[in-house]
Amino acid sequence: MATMKDIAKLAGVSTSTVSHVINQTRFVSEEISLRVNNAAKALNYYAPSALARSLKVNRTNTIGMLVTTSTNPFFGEVVKGVERNCYQQGYNLILCNTEGDNARMRDSINTLMQKRVDGFILMCSSLEGERIDVFERYPDVPVVVMDWGPMLFTKDKIQDNSLLGGYLATQHLIDNGHTNIGCITGPLIKYQAQMRYEGYKRAMLEKGLEFNADWIVESDFECEGGYHAFKTMSDRGRLPSAIFVSNDMMAMGMINAASELGIQVPEDLSIIGYDDVHIAKFMTPSLTTIHQPKYRLGEAAVDTLLRKLNHQSDQPEVVQLEPTLVVRKSVRNITDIETSEYANKK
Structure with missing residues (x-):
């Protein structure tokens, strides 16, 4: 039975690179990914399923993001930064629109919890001044809040000045x-x-x-x-x-x-x-x-969430990005x- 070491030798890369490609735990260039996948196919290597992998490490490599629906392209430009950084870090993104409806927001949070997302990014103006009980029931699930003001629960926050x-x-x-x-x-x-x-x-x-x-x-x-x-x-x-x-x-x-x-x-x-x-x-x-810096706001949200997931930061963070005149x-x-x-x- 072929191993990752065999694939690495055939593809001319390191074993860790093979692991990142197969497990999708880090961004690897398209050219190297193709070499690794072709080598795995040639050696009849079968990777463990995403479900089996998630049960073993208690991670799904999936982030849930809630956004207030708006005609404002500002939100789309921020989401682009979130999605791109998720991809580069080997994470999937599930995006939910709340339509500014608190009941829909809570339903979306419960659904994402059932899908075992690793963490949340919230960009919902309706959150301001709200207490969201579901997060209190899951204190180990990290949450990053973007761009909105004081809330009745303590989480990491990304905002502009x-x-x-x-x-x-x-x-x-x-x-x-x-x-x-x-x-x-x-x-x-x-x-x-x-x-x-x-x-x-x-x-x-x-x-x-x-x-x-x-x-x-x-x-x-x-x-x-x-x-x-x-x-x-x-x-x-x-x-x-x-x-x-x-x-x-x-x-x-x-x-x-x-x-x-x-x-x-x-x-x-x-x-x-x-x-x-x-x-x-x-x-x-x-x-x-x-x-x-909309794209950077999105990137910073993902980076902050991953620091929490990797236990690199214990205290709530406030990341503030500075505006400039155009x-x-x-x-x-x-x-x-x-x-x-x-x-x-x-």
Whole structure:
């Protein structure tokens, strides 16, 4: 009966590489995997089934991920980072959409538990402030929570620095000469929406700029929400010269509403978004925004979960990734214009 050592000799690789290919415990290049599999086939080697292997080591090499369904491509870009890193680490990913429904979320968790997933990645805004009893019944199953705020159970967390992101966005508008600056926030019951709004307020306060309540509208992080938020702001009267919109999807809806009202971006109104989703650079005008490292968020979630599975970390971790400014075409610099107008008046 052939052994892994026999396969390694025929394929010209190490025994550990053969083990990784057959057991799918680590990413191995396609070329080497093909050599190993061909050697195994030639030697009539039969690998143990995944079920038998999982019973022996009490691992299924499977991760469950729960995501709130949304039209926002932000979620898809994060999932891509999760899926790619799972593949490279030799893990399978089972993805469940919760539709924002807590009952469906709990049912999905129970189903994944029955499938004996090794751990969970949660990206569900509905979790905020929730206690999930099922995780308390399985304290040894590691859970990583992505991007959302305080919860009633202690788990590892991956997030972006939304306070800094909101500050950078507003500071960029100020640096371009804007002093009348509005803000369309996400739902302020959500931690990330709160932090982006706090960043906006901090930048305004540092420069001694006044807040106009008519220029602050709370919305829902969706295109339709941005559209209606801008219509609401417009109905209140005079508009600011610039608006920080707390995510790119709302910014897109807002630009559509502005166009319907005959308002041009950035000639009449400057806009900065948040997230830097892939399509933001293909808008007209291309959207100046705050870049969230979405792919890295996904990678970091998997890395953190695997550290727990491999007992490399005992205490809950908070991994924070830093946002950066991406300058495109939706913000107009009005400093030179105001200086020119002042010179002409003199």
